[in-house]
Amino acid sequence: MESVVIGGRDLRTFPARDGSGVRVATVGTYTFTPEQLDSLARRVIAVERTFWDSDRGAPFLVTAAPIVGSPTTMGLGGTGRGDAFALWVDQRTPLASMKWLLAHEYFHTWNPGQLGEMPQDREIRPTAYWFSEGFTDYYARALMVRAGLISPAEFATLWNEMLAAYAGSSVRTMPGVRTAAAFWNNEAAQKLPYQRGAMLAAIWNARLRAASQGAINLDTVLHAQIVAARSSREQAIALFPLLAGRNGLNTAADLDRYVVKGEPILLPADTFGLCATILTERRPSFSRGFDADATAKAGNIATGVDPMLPAYTAGLRDGMKILARTQGEPDNAVVPYALLVEDKGQQRTIRYLPHGLEPVTVQQVQITHAPGRECLRTLGGL
Known part of the structure; x- marks a missing residue:
């Protein structure tokens, strides 16, 4: 049994009066109003329920409580609690930054819980985070841009922040076993499965689309996986390669190179279709x-x-x-x-x-076409 308790003199609650089953509760003050967060949460949840074609009208609670970040960084995060998730939000956080956070946390309703088993051992579990966290990061961006909740420019910014952090990571080439061992005590190691998984998801989505002339993408594999997982006790990271293979995608070599051995990942220039290109350049490291x-x-x-x-x-x-x-x-x-x-x-x-001593190879997403409906689709992996 998991639960969320929230309260305070300035508690605001928004009941599920729209048939969605979604309730929102907030305490504290932010750069946005409680009403704005309530509206955004319902829109994000609706997008993801449509993607999975499930949970329409199911009870779900979103809570938000304030935290104080450091002078140089804003902190925000969340954790799932069955049919709820709790958010902790720096009071300086703009509403736009909440879109990705809400999308990420709600996607965990399905990934990994409904896509297969996860390792039970806490020390081994991070070996599966390239899927459970990395794919969730990928879809948080993809689904928001498809739905028009973020613009192509915002989509590029989200990717560029992650790509810059990956390029400058002190553990960028750390092998998978060492990454898992360091995960709970090393902030850079904690980010690495998220980064690797999101990049691999984007690469594999592009390959699936190219090989099938747009008939198959990563959605196809995950929708097959949620069905297969209902009658399987396989781990999610075993089911995914199996179902990807049935759709013409062999992931074994990439997993060995990038997740197991820790080789650096570079996105192909056309990863996000005709609307964007991936620029690769050498520039000073960040410090x-x-x-x-x-x-x-x-x-x-x-x-x-x-x-x-x-x-x-x-x-x-x-x-x-x-x-x-x-x-x-x-x-x-x-x-x-x-x-x-x-x-x-x-x-x-x-x-x-903020230059460091050594240059690094950095990739960045550059939008090349004027925003339009087709641009939102291709950036979102369709």
């Missing part, structure tokens, strides 16, 4: 110029400032209190970075390019 983990543990007092990097050259020093990041993007080395700091009782802004 804030200080030890972010140690700084957070020190109460946002700058720690481990590297004298070899631009942050130091711009004036950042150990001991300064970081109050806020006012410019810049996580993992993006080509966008200027700015920190509001307190230095000897005075506030000032330090600006610099």
Whole structure:
């Protein structure tokens, strides 16, 4: 039995009066209103229920509670609870960022629970996360753009943030067994199955479409898998390759290269169809110029400032209190970075390019056609 308990003086509740079975409850204040979150949650849930052709009208609860993020990053996340999920949201988070989070969390209603078994051992379970988490990430973006809930530009931004983080990951080439062993204690290792799985899902979807002239895609395989899983005790990561093979896709070599051995993944230029292209370039690696983990543990007092990097050259020093990041993007080395700091009782802004010491190969999605209905379809994998 799983449950969610939420309450407070500013509790807002939205009952299931529209026939959807969806209820929403929030506490706290955000950049968006409770009514906006309620409306968005119902739209996202409707899209995914249509995709799976199931659960229409089933009871489901969405809760949201506020958290305070660090000065340099916004935090948000969620966890599934059977017929509910609970969200924890940084109060600075814009409503647009909630689309992906809602889509990801609700997709877990089916993946992996209705697509096959998962390893029961906590230490082994991360070996299956390329499917349960990576595919969920892929469909969170794909279904939202298909439905027009995000624009092609927003779709590209979501992918580009992930691709930049993957390119600069310190564990990018870590083999699968080591990734699983490090998963619970290493933030970069935690992200890796999500990244690898989403990229493989995009690659395999494109191959299925190309081989079948658009008649078959990844949807075809997952819809067959949910049926097969009803009468099978196989793990989801065993059922998927089997059903992919029946649809003309052999995944064995890719799984061995990229998941087991940890070779770097590169998306083909035409992964997302005629509406976009994948650019591959060498550029500086991303570095804030200080030890972010140690700084957070020190109460946002700058720690481990590297004298070899631009942050130091711009004036950042150990001991300064970081109050806020006012410019810049996580993992993006080509966008200027700015920190509001307190230095000897005075506030000032330090600006610099967040370059690391070594260049990296980064892929980015570039939209090449004017947005239209067909563009939304092809970006979404149809």
